[in-house]
Amino acid sequence: MSALFTPKTLRSLQLPNRIVISPMCQYSAERGEATAWHMIHLGQLALSGAGMLVIEATAVEPDGRITPGDLGLWDDATEAALRPVLAAIRQYSDIAVTMQLAHAGRKASSNKPWDGGQLIPVADGGWMTHAPSAIPHKEGETPPLALDAAGLIRVKEAFVASAKRAARLGIDGIEVHAAHGYLLHQFLSPLANQRTDEYGGSLENRMRYPLEIFEAARAAFPADKPVGVRVSATDWVEGGWTIEDTIAFAAELKKRDVDWIDVSSGGVSPLQKITLGPGYQVPYAQAVKEATGVTTIAVGLITEPQQAEAIVGSGKADFVAIARAALYDPRWAWHAAAELGATVTAPPQYWRSQPRELKNLFGDVAFGQR
Structure with missing residues (x-):
């Protein structure tokens, strides 16, 4: 029995395997509203055979968008735009569909990555950003x-409002984004948070607002559906957020019944010095899991099936999340199986794609033709 393809239950959500499609920003929304691109993009990933699909970082308010093209869920229009996308997925796939709720904080009002990704000044159509402290992300920025x-x-x-809208849409779970240098990570990191009130200073104070956000989102979402949190385990900058801080934060989230911790890293400072390599962030997920017992998701240059199998099989993490590898190969889970x-589950329209030597890849299915 493959560990990667062992079922796992998160509250009422029953997942057939431990493969998660990571939330990946597409920068292709209009006024926060999903477009035909989201139908195509999420539709193909919904047929991937993964256990869970996480919709990209979805802004809870317009000022919380990373770019003008970010997906949002803050009003009736943005909610309505997602409805047909989800309906199409539900018609043809039983994959669990979750959503990452986010606020970019001081990293908002940016150009799309393929347009340079830099801050858009207000004079050029950008907007004023918000953060724990009036400290720019990059020297020289407003x-x-x-x-x-x-504002808090x-x-x-x-x-809260976005969590309720996600529930109305039938989303199976939500992930609160507290990583990659966005607003909640900014509160956590001493590099971005230099407040002198109850939300700044000590680790306890810096965790306070992200914990309040989690509690509020958890209370607003159906109790039988899971709510997780994505964290950056380290800032990769001396004097910044550390894995020890992450473990303390995860322990507090565990007290509040968090359903998973999605362990990434970096993003809060352009001074970060990241040591890249296959599975380079897996030890952070392992550290959180071993210290707290919380269900963890490992991410970061996980590209090969045997690599993913070893991570789950050895207990380093409960799930692996695939991002770029899933874009390059939307059938990654099929090939892993x-x-x-x-x-692995596949739609009947694709059953005859099964190679002869893999006649049981899709389980006990039969395809007849006159």
């Missing part, structure tokens, strides 16, 4: 506005 009491309430209410001697 400083963000430090969130005041009213506004953003929290936005997460073939290599590991497992079965």
Whole structure:
């Protein structure tokens, strides 16, 4: 029995395997509304055979978008635009569809990556960004506005409203984005958070607002559906957020019944020095799992089936999340199942694609033709 293809239950959500399609920003929405691109992109990934598909970082308010092309879920129009995309997926796939809820903080108002990815000044059509402290992400940029009491309430209410909209859409689970240098990570990291109130200073204070956001989102989402959190395990900068801080944060989330911790790293500072390599972030997921017992998702240059099998089989993480590898090969899970001697779900329209030597890849199916 392949460990990667062992079922796993998260509250009422029953997953057939441990493969997750990571949330991957597409920068292809219009006014936050999903477009035909999302129908094509998410549609093909929904047929991948993975256990769970996570919709890209979805902004909870317009000012929380990374770029003007970010997907959003903050009003009736953005909610309505996602409905046909989800309906199409549900018609042809039983994959679990979850969503990452996010706010970019001081990294908002940026150009799309293929347009340079830099901050868009207000004079050029950008918008003022918000952060824990008035510290720019990059030297020379316009400083963000430090969130005041009213701003903290506004953003929290936005997460709650988006969680409720996700529930109305029938989303199977949500992931609160507290990684990659975006707003909640900015509160966690001493590099971005230099507040002197109850939300800054000590580790306990810096964790306070992200924990409040999680609690509010958890309360707003159906109790039988899971809510996880993505974290950056380290800032890769001296004096920044560390794996020890991450473990402390995960322990607090565990007290609040978090369903998974999705362990990534970096993003809060352009001064980061990341050591890349296959599975380079897996030890962080392992550290969180071993220290807290929380269900973890490992990410980061996981590209080969045997590599993913070893991660799950050795207990380093409960799931592996595939991102670029899934874009390059949307049938990655099929090929992993073939290599590991497992079965995978596929739509009947594709059953005859099964190679003769892999006659049981799709399970006990029959394809007849006159």
